[in-house]
Amino acid sequence: MDLSTRGSEMPASPLRRLAALATDAERRGIRVLRLNIGQPDVPTPSEVLEAARAFRGPVLGYGPSDGLPETRAAIAEYLAGVGSPVAPEDVVVTTGASEAILFALSAVCDPGDEVLVIDPLYANYIGFACMAGVRLVPVAASPEDGYRLPLVARLEAAVGPRTRAVLYSSPSNPSGTVLRRDEVAALVDLAARRDLFLLADEVCREFVYDGARLAGALEVATAAGEAGRVVLLDSISKRFSACGARVGWIATTNTDVRDACLRFGQARLCAPTLGQHMAAAGFRALPRFLPPVIDEFRRRRDVVLSALSRIPGAVCPRPEGAFYVMPRLPIDDADAFAAFLLREFSHGGATVLVAPGTGFYATPGQGRHEVRLAYVLGSPALEAAMDLLVRGVEAYAGLTTRGT
Amino acid sequence: MDLSTRGSEMPASPLRRLAALATDAERRGIRVLRLNIGQPDVPTPSEVLEAARAFRGPVLGYGPSDGLPETRAAIAEYLAGVGSPVAPEDVVVTTGASEAILFALSAVCDPGDEVLVIDPLYANYIGFACMAGVRLVPVAASPEDGYRLPLVARLEAAVGPRTRAVLYSSPSNPSGTVLRRDEVAALVDLAARRDLFLLADEVCREFVYDGARLAGALEVATAAGEAGRVVLLDSISKRFSACGARVGWIATTNTDVRDACLRFGQARLCAPTLGQHMAAAGFRALPRFLPPVIDEFRRRRDVVLSALSRIPGAVCPRPEGAFYVMPRLPIDDADAFAAFLLREFSHGGATVLVAPGTGFYATPGQGRHEVRLAYVLGSPALEAAMDLLVRGVEAYAGLTTRGT
Numbered sequence: 001m002d003l004s005t006r007g008s009e010m011p012a013s014p015l016r017r018l019a020a021l022a023t024d025a026e027r028r029g030i031r032v033l034r035l036n037i038g039q040p041d042v043p044t045p046s047e048v049l050e051a052a053r054a055f056r057g058p059v060l061g062y063g064p065s066d067g068l069p070e071t072r073a074a075i076a077e078y079l080a081g082v083g084s085p086v087a088p089e090d091v092v093v094t095t096g097a098s099e100a101i102l103f104a105l106s107a108v109c110d111p112g113d114e115v116l117v118i119d120p121l122y123a124n125y126i127g128f129a130c131m132a133g134v135r136l137v138p139v140a141a142s143p144e145d146g147y148r149l150p151l152v153a154r155l156e157a158a159v160g161p162r163t164r165a166v167l168y169s170s171p172s173n174p175s176g177t178v179l180r181r182d183e184v185a186a187l188v189d190l191a192a193r194r195d196l197f198l199l200a201d202e203v204c205r206e207f208v209y210d211g212a213r214l215a216g217a218l219e220v221a222t223a224a225g226e227a228g229r230v231v232l233l234d235s236i237s238k239r240f241s242a243c244g245a246r247v248g249w250i251a252t253t254n255t256d257v258r259d260a261c262l263r264f265g266q267a268r269l270c271a272p273t274l275g276q277h278m279a280a281a282g283f284r285a286l287p288r289f290l291p292p293v294i295d296e297f298r299r300r301r302d303v304v305l306s307a308l309s310r311i312p313g314a315v316c317p318r319p320e321g322a323f324y325v326m327p328r329l330p331i332d333d334a335d336a337f338a339a340f341l342l343r344e345f346s347h348g349g350a351t352v353l354v355a356p357g358t359g360f361y362a363t364p365g366q367g368r369h370e371v372r373l374a375y376v377l378g379s380p381a382l383e384a385a386m387d388l389l390v391r392g393v394e395a396y397a398g399l400t401t402r403g404t
Numbered sequence: 405m406d407l408s409t410r411g412s413e414m415p416a417s418p419l420r421r422l423a424a425l426a427t428d429a430e431r432r433g434i435r436v437l438r439l440n441i442g443q444p445d446v447p448t449p450s451e452v453l454e455a456a457r458a459f460r461g462p463v464l465g466y467g468p469s470d471g472l473p474e475t476r477a478a479i480a481e482y483l484a485g486v487g488s489p490v491a492p493e494d495v496v497v498t499t500g501a502s503e504a505i506l507f508a509l510s511a512v513c514d515p516g517d518e519v520l521v522i523d524p525l526y527a528n529y530i531g532f533a534c535m536a537g538v539r540l541v542p543v544a545a546s547p548e549d550g551y552r553l554p555l556v557a558r559l560e561a562a563v564g565p566r567t568r569a570v571l572y573s574s575p576s577n578p579s580g581t582v583l584r585r586d587e588v589a590a591l592v593d594l595a596a597r598r599d600l601f602l603l604a605d606e607v608c609r610e611f612v613y614d615g616a617r618l619a620g621a622l623e624v625a626t627a628a629g630e631a632g633r634v635v636l637l638d639s640i641s642k643r644f645s646a647c648g649a650r651v652g653w654i655a656t657t658n659t660d661v662r663d664a665c666l667r668f669g670q671a672r673l674c675a676p677t678l679g680q681h682m683a684a685a686g687f688r689a690l691p692r693f694l695p696p697v698i699d700e701f702r703r704r705r706d707v708v709l710s711a712l713s714r715i716p717g718a719v720c721p722r723p724e725g726a727f728y729v730m731p732r733l734p735i736d737d738a739d740a741f742a743a744f745l746l747r748e749f750s751h752g753g754a755t756v757l758v759a760p761g762t763g764f765y766a767t768p769g770q771g772r773h774e775v776r777l778a779y780v781l782g783s784p785a786l787e788a789a790m791d792l793l794v795r796g797v798e799a800y801a802g803l804t805t806r807g808t
Contacts, residue, residue: 004664049459053459055456065417107408108407127668257407267532269502
């Protein structure tokens, strides 16, 4: 009664062991400020919650496998408004971006096929690739370069006979880096020359600061006459602070991919019905809801960067988007450091929970000097958390120096 | 830019083409009575809808990847109450039984591994096997034998070196057949002797008639000391008439399987939060809600059987459970017959939509003389639909006889 290889090799969430340590710390009376999970603290817009409450039945039945018509129409209208022209028929509503990623990988890859990713990456790409039997081929980015897209020549050198796609997120989870238009254009050009798909994860597309505007993959590829290579992966989770609704989508003008994803969707019948009503309502609320949220996240980013600048030896690129940063810190082992903060460190009865960088690399051994911080706390908790991080790095450095 | 093989070969829902024909018929002013989809018409219990409405925020956030504690506890308590002892930690909440099936197949099979199924089968097993790269090995049941479990010797003869599990539903979708305790015990024994998992889909477990009680796989295997071989697949969809909530679960005392499913679950973050609140409330409502529903479905089954007995040459086993029957009819081609009903037949301005049997077989070419009927209409619509079916068979027989 052995598990399958994929069942055995499926990675556990890198945050799980630390969650237990955090609970232990709390049992000891220590306040744990959590910067480890990408769960915004922003209240879900009232219109979005109301859309679920407004459901009157009588039967909460299956919806269409490709999504409720009003939800698909709202998504298409939204995408057209941000320069990514798609029709409602180009949208397949999924159970979160999670399912969109799994469907897209399955539609373009068979077991053993390869997908290029940029390291560091969204940790769960590793899990979905394991489930789908897909080999991720990482190409390294680095904090010194602001985690920007590696030179296209380096990406191209990694293309092999079984490479089927490039999968990336912009704004990036975990680094917050936003691809410039010329970088997206270079990806589109690479995809066209090497006959690849672009699986573009834009779940944080609204969270772009300093007046910048995301160059979306569909927008750039449409201008280049290559829209059919792009499979857009997105969700309402961050956008409407509704992670628990589990509603996302695939948008693509590639009718083969769309049709395959619809057939995958037919097997699982439909995405959650109440969540789809919430999504449709959310797009109507977006113009009112979003601007103060963006302002708040930009302020928080600046709080985080300011605190990181107080750590000697830290390298912290200034991220243009998302609500993550991924500094390189003067630490020898990010996992040990994160555990140290929970087990041995506290200041004023509190400590901070961070995500070790190792969980965000497809390349084993990478990320040992980095942590991902999600700035999902408001003032003054965020200032306090960052102060704890600064003190924690100092205490850990003293400890490890004494140890040598 | 080719699709993957699995993307190309993923089957479309067998009901999709007919749905378009039904819409066409309605445009021509014909009333279409639908017996094709397993979507109960029973109103969702008010307590279940209220549980979603009661959510007050402020943030609809991620829940734990293995499910909300109260939902897992409610499921475990329910299972213990029906003789299947599991702890809350043995339960992983999934996005419908759909995700439970995909997780279970992925946990025990690698691409190329085999799973035994009993033909006819729940159509979407074929889709999930395609996604997971698993080969389904069908063993035939037949309407003459009441679609009962084939002799264990026939199942055992199909076990090969790559066979990892038996996947079955009881009560059965599509046939309504309920496995007797001795049949489940024989499956458990086969699994023990040949070192297989039993993937037991019991989503219709409440829908058992004539005072019978389901012999659950966990219950029977526990008595045999083989509980660790069983992976129970279930959902709230039929039980609480809440198909759109997308909440199901895996229950197993096998810690390896549970842990693998949890890791699959971590990649997709969580099941829908509102649906999980609905599930917890539903189990409290079940004792009040369920008995009249069961009575109603039993009455409907009898209406269906009575009408089928009027068709000369029809073979219609008396199903003990679910809300499906799968008669063999005197028709040469179930797909052509279903299309005929929508395109060419009507009586009194109405026709009936049935699911061709071909969609419910893993063996190509099987099911051409069978249709699946879901008795999801109340009186008098069900009587009318069945009368249309009787007349439709007669008209189709006349047509095809004239044609020869």
